[in-house]
Every structure is written in structure tokens, then in C-alpha cells.
Amino acid sequence: MRFDDLFDDLAxxxxxxxxxxxxxxxxxxxxxxxxxxxxxxxxDVGDALRVWLRGEHVLTGTLVRRxxxxxxxxxxxxxxxxxxxxxxxVRLGPVGAAxxxxxxxxxxxxxxxxxxxxxxxxxxxxxxxxLLLARDRAAVQLSxxxxxxxxxxxxxxxADHVTVAGDGTTLVxxxxxxxxxx
Numbered sequence: 001m002r003f004d005d006l007f008d009d010l011a012x013x014x015x016x017x018x019x020x021x022x023x024x025x026x027x028x029x030x031x032x033x034x035x036x037x038x039x040x041x042x043x044d045v046g047d048a049l050r051v052w053l054r055g056e057h058v059l060t061g062t063l064v065r066r067x068x069x070x071x072x073x074x075x076x077x078x079x080x081x082x083x084x085x086x087x088x089x090v091r092l093g094p095v096g097a098a099x100x101x102x103x104x105x106x107x108x109x110x111x112x113x114x115x116x117x118x119x120x121x122x123x124x125x126x127x128x129x130x131l132l133l134a135r136d137r138a139a140v141q142l143s144x145x146x147x148x149x150x151x152x153x154x155x156x157x158x159a160d161h162v163t164v165a166g167d168g169t170t171l172v173x174x175x176x177x178x179x180x181x182x
Contacts, residue, residue, distance in 0.1 A: 001003060004017055004121055008043065017177075020163065022142070024093075025075050026107060030064055035074035039084070039087065039090070040066070040069075040071075040084045042090075043063055043066075043071070043090065043092065043140065044063065045065065045066065046063065046075055047062070047063045047092055048061075048062050048070075048093060048094050049061060049062070049073060049090055049091065049092060050090070050091040051071075051082060051087055051089075051090050051091075052072065052087070052088045052089045052090075053082065053086045053087060053088060053142055053143065053145075053178040053179060054088060054145040054178055055143060055145045055146055055147040055148070056147055057143045057147075057178050057179060059075070059082065060073075060075055061073030061074050061075035061079075061080060062074050062075070062134060063153050064079070065077050066121040066123075067123050067124045067125060067128075067129060068124070068125050069084050069085065069126050070082060070083055070084060070126040070129065071084060073094070073136050078181055078182075079177060079181070079182045080179050080180065080181050080182070081126065081130075081180045082178070082179045083174075083177050083178060083179065084104065085175070086145055086158065086177070087101060088180065092094055092156045096099075108150075125144050126174070126177075127157060130154065130157045130162055130174075130180075131157045133154050133180075133182065134155060134162070135154050136164075137153045137154065137155065137179045138153065138154050138182060139151075139152070139153055139154075139182075140152065140153070140154050140164065140180045140182055141180065141181040142154075142162070142172060142180050143177075143178045143179045143180070143181075144172055144176045144177060144178055145175075145176045145177075145178050146176065150164050150166055150168050150170055150172070152164045152165045152166025152167070152170075153165050153166070154180075155169070156181060157174075158171075159162060160175070161173050162174060162177065163172055
């Protein structure tokens with residue numbers, strides 16, 4: 001009988017060790033998978049965000065739409081297009097007014113970005129969304145990576161720049177655009 005208890009204890013210890021090794025391996029795989037995720041993929045539609053951008057711009061809002069290189073944040077009546085390449089850091093969670101609109105799904109209101117005109121299966125580029133806005137001569141407030149803020153109408157989009165007419169006509173390199181308030 002004592003040998004039976006000894007063998008049972010050894011079998012239980014071996015099973016526990018095997019379970020620990022399996023758990024450790026699963027954790028290592030999860031860490032490896034997480035290390036491959038890009039910043040843009042860490043947030044989901046419906047998340048409340050505070051976003052710090054180059055140029056010392058800080059935006060808060062609920063993520064309502066995303067594209068291949070941009071996010072659309074809604075904060076109350078304002079919608080912001082954020083170029084992901086300008087994002088320095090993101091805080092997830094309730095952030096003021098964003099928490100109040102978090103219950104509104106992106107399909108509940110018309111999308112002022114114009115991205116709703118593009119197939120939901122495609123992930124349009126920021127340039128493509130800006131082309132739609134320029135076609136409508138949308139009123140925008142453009143925040144650039146150098147800290148400047150331009151207010152005017154989006155007149156056109158070139159291969160590597162946008163044209164904003166406000167106090168004069170200004171050409172801004174797409175790589176310098178941090179965000180646009182629509």
C-alpha cells in the first residue's frame with residue numbers, strides 16, 4: 001500500500017510539473033505574439049483614447065474608425081483624423097468626454113471623414129480619405145508635426161502634400177500632418 005501511495009504522489013508531481021511547463025510555454029508564446037503587434041493594432045474601435053502627437057498636440061476621443069495609416073477619433077461633435085505615424089503615445093481608458101460617447105457605435109452617426117463611402121473591407125489610406133474631403137472642400141483644422149495649426153478649407157491632395165486655403169494658401173507635406181479636425 002505504501003508503494004501505491006508513493007507512485008501516486010510521483011504521478012501527481014509529474015502531472016503538476018507537466019502542467020507548469022505547458023503554462024510557461026503558453027505564456028512565452030503569448031509574449032512573443034504580443035511583441036509582434038504594432039501600436040496601431042493595440043486599440044480597437046470603441047476604445048476611449050488620449051493620444052499624444054508630435055508637435056505637442058494632445059487629443060482625446062473614442063476611436064470610431066481606422067484605416068491603414070490613420071485613426072478617426074470622436075470627441076463630442078468633433079472628429080479628428082490622426083496620422084498614426086505622428087503618434088507618440090496612447091493612454092487607453094476613460095478620458096473625459098470620450099467616456100461619455102463610448103456607447104455610441106461608429107454606425108450610429110454619419111461619418112464626417114468620408115471613409116464610410118469606401119468599402120468596409122478595404123483599409124483606405126489617409127491620403128484616400130483626404131482626397132474625399134478635398135473633393136467636398138471640407139473645413140478643417142490641420143495640426144502639423146512642427147506644432148503649427150492651420151484652419152481653412154482642404155482644397156487638394158497631391159502625391160505627398162495637402163493644400164489648405166485659409167489665411168492664404170498653404171501646402172503641407174503629408175508626412176508632417178499630425179491630425180485634422182473636421
